[in-house]
Amino acid sequence: MKKFVFLFLLVGILSCKNDNKHIEGRLVYKNEIKKDVSFLADDKLQGRQTGTEGEIKASSYIAERFKEIELKPKGTNDFIQTFSFKPKTDPHKEVEFTTNADSTITGHNVIGYLDNRAEQTIVIGAHYDHLGFGGEGSLYREKDKAIHNGADDNASGVAVLLDIATRLSIKKQGAEIWDNNNYLFIAFSGEEMGLLGSNYFSKNPTIDSETINYMINMDMVGRMKLDSTLAVYGTGTSPIFKQTLKSNNDKFKLIENESGVGPSDHTSFYLIDIPVLHFFTGQHEDYHKPGDDSEKLNYDGMNLISDYIIDIINDLNDNGKLPFRKTKNESEETPRFKVGLGVVPDYLFDGKGMRIDGTREDTPATNAGLQKGDIVIKLGDSTVTNMMSYMRALSVFDNGDEAAITIKRGEKIIETKVKF
Incomplete structure (x- = not known):
């Protein structure tokens, strides 16, 4: 017995x-944010560059996670949407998507769907590709090749996406009344080569794009600073966003930017008239370098961002289809310049001037003695009050020029010269 x-x-x-x-x-x-980052940012994936074996391994991992979370496949082949393109030779031309196998690279978007039988769908996205061993986008200046693991850029965004997907899937199975929105989760490839995966999806959507309510994007959300600064872009793309962000926030110092255009995948959705919100915790010294590894991430900060986005989604749930609003495109006004200081700006700084978040070796900045934390308040004859005025100041100089520069270091004002 x-x-x-x-x-x-x-x-x-x-x-x-x-x-x-x-x-x-x-x-x-089960919170698996750290586990997901650790897998995606492991040396075994060799930097997840689009079209490589490492990118395919990453896409397979994400597809398996979508399956575990009980999402439905919404790619063109199960969870995968492939896209092939010819690498650009002219940086001013648009990429050419093609089915011709000659001299092409193939990327893989990973798409999962949570069906709540609703009339509209929220897209939640994050790119998972990175720079492989470096290449054109790398800021690493050593001669030897090194794997760029991209833990913050953007294993962090994908890990938070997977966490949000898990929580929304659990909410569905335990609810008698389902949400007023469906959810489409997309891990994009090709972002580092020019927002290619999101661009392709926007032109070849696997659901009716007219039913998309709004899009949330996460790119580099893993390095929240001690002051809990969180940048949110696209706040002007729907009239309801600013109040929703404010009413659900008691944790972050929010830096808001109204524009729907920026250097990440939300741009592809804004350009087809969909409201967007893009979340970002700022650049750092390891940006596009081999040092962007998983042990350097702020996992508590990532958990807070996941909570915040869930709160925003829940708050917007009964607002129907959100109205779309076009915003001023700051990128069209950005001055073109021939020189640079060789610094990583602190894009989350909201004081007067341009604060330096990091410096690169053997550059005009380091040769002039500039340091991380310095705030540039004057360059040449121009007063620097923000990022745009800093770029305008740079735009008047050529290689070989020398310029006076004034910085604030703590309480000290330091005047020196910089040679470009």
């Missing part, structure tokens, strides 16, 4: 999922 009972219990245990994500066939919450 004891043997029979034991076998009965064993069969019962084996017949139900019990992988720490499911109990008795039901999905349960």
Whole structure:
């Protein structure tokens, strides 16, 4: 009898999922943000450059996670939407998507769907590709090649996306009344080569694009600073966004930017008249360098961002289809310049001037003795009050020019010269 009972219990245990994500066939919450980042930013994936074996391994991992979360496949081949393109030779031309196999690169968007039988759908996205061993986008200046793991850029965004997807999937299975929106989760490839995956999806959507309510994008959300600064772009793309962000915020120092155009995948959706919100915790010294590794991320900060986005989604749930509003495109007004200081600006700084978040070796900045934390308040004859005025000041100089520069370092004002 004891043997029979034991076998009965064993069969019962084996017949139900019990992988720490499911109990008795039901999905349960487990925070796996750190685990997801660790896999995606591992050396084994060799930087996840679009079209490489590492990118394919990353796409397979994300597809498997979507399956565990109980999302439905919404690619063109199960969870995957492939796109092939010819690398650009002219940086001013648009990329050419093609089915011709000659001299092409193939990328893989990963797309999962949470169907709440609603009339409209929220797109939640993050790119998972990075720079491989460096190449054109790298800021690494050593001669030897090194893997650029891209933990913050953008394993962090994908990990938060997966966390949000898990929580929304659990919410659905436990609710008698489902949300007023469906959810489409997209891990984009080709972002580092020019927003290619999101551009391709916007032109070849796997759902009716007219049903898309709004889009949330996360790119570099893993390095929240001690002052809890969080940048949110696209706040002007729908009239309701600013109040929603404010009413759900008690944790962050928000830096808001109204424009729907910026250097990440939300831009592709704004350009087809969809409201967008883009979340970002700022650049740092490891940006586009081999040092962007998983142990340097602020996982508590990532958890807070996941909570915040869930709160925003829940708050907007009963507002119907959000109205879209065009915004001023700051990128069209950005001055063109031939020189640079060789610094990483602090894009989250909201004081007067341009604060330096990092310096690169053997550049005009380091040769002039500029340091991380310095605030540039004057360059040449121009007063620097923000990022735009800093770029305008740079635009008048050529290689070989020398300029006076004034910085604030702590309480000190330092005047020196910089040679471009």
